[in-house]
Amino acid sequence: MxxxxxxxxxxxxxxxxxxxxxxxxxxxxxxxxxxxxxxxxxxxxxxxxxxxxxxxxxxxxxxxxxxxxxxxxxxxxxxxxxxxxxxxxxxxxxxxxxxxxxxxxxxxxxxxxxxxxxxxxxxFGELHRFSKEFIVADEMLDKYNRLLVLIKSESGYFVTATRITTPRGILYNGTDSIDLLRQRPAIALPLEQDVRDCIIIDTERKHILFSNSDLGAWEQTNDNWPGYTFEMGDYGYIKTLRMSGIDGEHLRMSEEEIKxxxxxxxxxxxxxxxxxxx
The missing domain is CATH 3.30.420 (Nucleotidyltransferase; domain 5)
Structure with a gap:
């Protein structure tokens, strides 16, 4: 330890x-x-x-x-x-x-x-593949043990959350993950203090954006996402939304909470x- x-x-x-x-x-x-x-x-x-x-x-x-x-x-x-x-x-x-x-x-x-x-x-360590059944039906845990997922398209964006907390768990199944995740319950965009990490899959731009830095995530999974680009970094939730063209300023923590x-x-x-x- x-x-x-x-x-x-x-x-x-x-x-x-x-x-x-x-x-x-x-x-x-x-x-x-x-x-x-x-x-x-x-x-x-x-x-x-x-x-x-x-x-x-x-x-x-x-x-x-x-x-x-x-x-x-x-x-x-x-x-x-x-x-x-x-x-x-x-x-x-x-x-x-x-x-x-x-x-x-x-x-x-x-x-x-x-x-x-x-x-x-x-x-990079061993990849763990989650079954399609698990991706669709896993129960969301509390806010500290879940990954927020946004699937962005020309018509808007779909929001859900999963207890697959690393991006490679989503990325490993390739583009099949998009339809599987869309079968999960939709939720509203949460407040900043209620999100640890988020991943945004933009199906129109074919671009994936992750709000944390995960060594090897793309190196191990990019073959499953032909035509897609990937960007990650310790940006935090609000900046990740902003980078994807989504306004999340109203979701920010209060000044007192930040202080x-x-x-x-x-x-x-x-x-x-x-x-x-x-």
């Missing part, structure tokens, strides 16, 4: 890689301490020669010292567009003269910044009394 994170200090062509076993879920609070405190913390962590495997990596921070750019991602970063955007904006105020960027495609983006060949070295979530992220602190490498 753990909350594994890699930190990389990039100094020109030199990469200094650090590792912490426990701090990924404290990342937002750690970074919010500001430049000097955070860099001191990073340099107190274990020095490693290589980045860990993606199957174990739960987050990553890249600090480009010369360009003064901070890049980050982690698994548990909020999936709400409003919270994502507000936290990054407030974090920027704690890092004056630095650029702050959430890596929406995680190590797909990270390897380009670092100039390393990382993704091609990773294993509460962002304050929580900013104030996360270690329980380990300064022993950062436990």
């Amino acid at each position: 753990g909350h594994r994170v890699n930190y990389v200090i990039k100094d020109g062509e030199e990469l200094h890689i650090y590792y912490n076993h426990w701090h990924v879920n404290l990342m937002t609070g750690d970074m919010y301490k500001g430049e000097n405190a955070f860099i001191d913390f990073v340099m107190s962590c274990e020095k490693h020669e290589e980045l860990m495997s993606y199957n174990w990596m739960e987050g990553c921070v890249i600090l480009d010292i010369r360009l003064r750019q901070l890049y980050f991602w982690y698994d548990e970063y909020p999936h709400n567009t409003s919270v994502m955007e507000c936290y990054v904006l407030q974090l920027s105020e704690k890092w004056p003269q630095w650029g702050i960027q959430l890596l929406k495609n995680r190590m797909y983006d990270g390897e380009k910044i670092l100039g390393v060949d990382y993704i091609s070295q990773q294993s 509460e979530e962002v304050d929580y992220l900013k104030n996360l602190r270690s329980r380990y009394d300064g022993n950062t490498n436990q």
Whole structure:
């Protein structure tokens, strides 16, 4: 068990890689301490020669010292567009003269910044195929354990939800999934705080958009979607709707709800009394 994170200090062509076993879920609070405190913390962590495997990596921070750019991602970063955007904006105020960027495609983006060949070295894991009967008839669980699905066409869009929570579970069955999903109960577009992830299948543009970054999702399933293109990233629900031409601004969290979530992220602190490498 753990909350594994890699930190990389990039100094020109030199990469200094650090590792912490426990701090990924404290990342937002750690970074919010500001430049000097955070860099001191990073340099107190274990020095490693290589980045860990993606199957174990739960987050990553890249600090480009010369360009003064901070890049980050982690698994548990909020999936709400409003919270994502507000936290990054407030974090920027704690890092004056630095650029702050959430890596929406995680190590797909990270390897380009670092100039390393990382993704091609990773294993994508085994695909699980769901039966057609399951896709049609599975019971929707609570809002935190379901995937919102929109099927967009020239005449409008159909909305449903399923407990197949990863995009590859939908994509594996190819275009047959579209008719199967249309047999599920239709629902109204939910509020932002009631959605974790969503996938939008645009049958007119032949384009699939997923609100999260899932390593290998398209590489393993694209043969089943001839003529389709695919886009994914940690955009959050509202931005994913916007990217697909659907107005979801009225579904946003309230200012009070956003503030509460962002304050929580900013104030996360270690329980380990300064022993950062436990």
